[in-house]
Amino acid sequence: MTFDITQLIPILPEIVILVLACTLLLVDLYVKDAQKGINHNLTLIGLVVAIAVTLLVGGGERQVVLEGQYVRDALSDTLKVMVLIVSLFVFVYSREYLRDRALATGEYYSLALFAVLGMMIMISANSYLTIYLGLELLALCLYALVAFDRESKKGAEAAMKYFVLGALGSGMLLYGISMIYGATGSLEFGPVAEVVAEQGLDNLVLVFGLAFLVVGIGFKFGAVPFHMWVPDVYEGAPTPVVLLLGSAPKIAAFALAVRLLVDGLGGLHADWQGMLVILAVLSMGLGNLLAIAQSNIKRMLAYSTIAHVGFIFLGLLAGTQEGLAAAMFYAIVYAVMAAGVFGILLVLSRKGYDAENLEDLKGLNERDPWYAALMGLMMFSMAGVPPFVGFMAKFFVLKSIVSIGLVWLAVLAVIFSIIGAFYYLRAIWYMYFDKPTTDAPLTDSGAVRVALSINGLSVLALGLFPALLLSLCQAAFA
């Protein structure tokens, strides 16, 4: 078996991130506390390089490398670029918060970058083993990051819950993978798909394996009834970490679901469709209803995530090219919106004070009209009000499920989104209709303002011209 060095070209983006993460660990040893900003700058430069490299090596025919373990295709190109871009914004937003709380250490940045690497591996995996490794890399980094502020008891508690439940989810997934391996004799998606096409439902082990996979995916997405960790982790973790784990990983989780269910077990579509219907309906319903009851905005956003996951599942369960493209669009758009919303929360926080309650939004329009406008359009977008992109995402998903004849599901989805509209409106009401309770200055910098503006305006621009992103999503499943 010879090793061809050209095989490494498609995985150059991952190599860049890996080198970056390791470099940061080393550099951190040599810089003084006052100069920790260098970690931040290095990370941003590295991410930009990684985006450029991804674009360079991307495009063209599907390539399978490393003995069939790894794939680079249109789907992976788009998703990786999106993960990297969203992560770039995440780091820009986090800087002031981390600096003020002396968290901006090399460890933080390298853990976060390893998490990014984990996402990229998930996106490009071509076998059950690779995808599991990517997932664990991501998850382990996130567990550590949730507890990163070691002074915080809430953080430690959240990390503990996250770890135990996450490990349970991973265990389920692994168990499912083992069954599928037993039934098909392969770990690569291609051969598995062939066997599934032959045997189909006759093989009971396969169906059991599928059930465990869906449970695992449900855990990782945070879909009801596997959502228990989401609100606690969102509430307990430091806001920059919530920002990190609430945005880009949704894109990676989408990749996980597509690779596992569609690439590997596409032949069992009829089976997993039914399971996803249940998860989707429960997630949309429970997520939206419970979000109304929250006064902590991080918890509210946690439940809102759960509701959005339900919508992503709607697209996935359609299983058609159209549906998958819609789900992909939704996942990307959600990551962009979530990044913006948590970015605003970071702006509202300041040294010694974390903006966590809905009340903290009060009177934002008087304190800074531009941030209020950005947050407002993000909230309208999440509620699915046009002309913002959140509407387009919902529209594409609804269209795809109406196309497969599940009109009742579409009706149910819109009913839940009406319920959901209330809590987004409440955030806007606090910002615009109430007077500020504090006149403390906002924590931002020129870079944050520019980044948040780009983030917010992209929500509007993509809503007006959804074709820009939609064509990429459609190309990924063509």
Added chain:
Amino acid sequence: MHIDLPLLSLVIWLPILGGIAVLASGDRAAELSKKVALAFAVLTFVVSLPLWFAFDSSTAQMQFVERIPWIPGLEVYYHLGVDGISMPLILLTTFTTIFVIVAGWEVITYKPSHYMAAFLIMEGLMVGVFSALDAILFYVFWEAMLIPMFIIIGVWGGPNRIYATIKFFLYTFFGSVFMLVALIYMAFQAESFSILDFHALPLGLTEQILIFVAFLLAFAVKVPMWPVHTWLPDAHVEAPTGGSVILAAIMLKIGGYGFLRFSLPITPDASSYLDWLIISMSLIAIVYIAFVALVQQDMKKLIAYSSIAHMGFVTLGFFIAFTIFQRADVETGAVMGIQGGMVQMISHGFISGALFLCVGVLYDRLHSRQIGDYGGVINTMPVFGGLMVFFAMANAGLPGTSGFVGEFLVILAAFKADFWFAFLAATTLIIGAAYTLWLVKRVVFGPVANDGVAGLTDINARERFVLGSLAAAVLIVGVWPAPLLEVMDVTVQNLVEHIGLSKL
């Protein structure tokens, strides 16, 4: 002559861009931004005038059509066009917005530039609703319109504004999402999002009924029809004057327009099957809501309820067509009913807008909307008193005013359908006169009630301009409605022919 210019796009985007410009200028130079806002409003009105003058009223085809791909792959187009139904409503929108901007000139002191900008953006979106011929484009404008209104009521509204604005938003949002599902469903059947393709789409009765109900939820809330009208009095009372004017004059019309553009032509059989439902809801609105209006103590609430009753005429006029079709002995009348409904919409736009502005004039001076706080206003404000009496008369349907034309046509058409429909509808002439005249008696006439009223100053040049222009519009349409009827005549006839054919 101007056909080459994308007129409709201009009328949509000019105010929106103007709004953004005003918003960006902020309140540092509030006077200047008000002037810019007014300039954009006037310019938009001027740009919209060719729609009327270059309009070819001999055809029912869509005119000033623009069509470019918007979301390729999903067959969604940026598709605009107007016919005799939508064109007058667009002019109503551009016309009314000018007065809303002028009316807020001195009154709004909190972030005036944002206030003006919200109305300009709103104007563009409403024109978009009337001119969109693509279902998704329509829906985007339709929903986006909620955002500025939500902000307007919530920021510049009265003490109970938050309750009112959330109720307004959720109510309308509730209505419209079902419409979205219906639109997507039809697009799936027709493989196109063009509203004109939906018109030609064959649908079974069950499908039609479900689609009809989805549309009904959206449009009935917007009109609003009894029993989903309860958001309107709240929203009107709490909204600032300009917000009430836009709500009453244009937003309600969008519901009526929706019936004509969607419900009737897309689901004619379901409309025919369920016309009893709409007709009874309309009659209840006309009779019952008019009685509710009678007992109101708050002037804005009274006018809000009167709006609901008047909009009942609109929906009645649209749906009696089906009763007329079923009667073998009657041949004409359907066109008259729909035309009456249309005229009623335009006229109600002027009259209710003007009445809300009148209440605004009083409110700006004494900060009360309670009828009991006034009395004998005419002694201190003779010009204003005269105008208010005039608008009240128009509201009661006095011949010679625009209010008469619409009601008369609808009642006449209702006679052809069923005597009792006409009888019930005609009771409005009595009850409507009762509540408006009683309002005028208590507020305008009589001896000066208190020191507040005694200290009132008459309306200034700005207010004279606003109310005077609207009074002129009411008179012109009332005395000489022929041009308005002519513009919509062919379109309405075509519509009646279309809905007379079964899709089954």
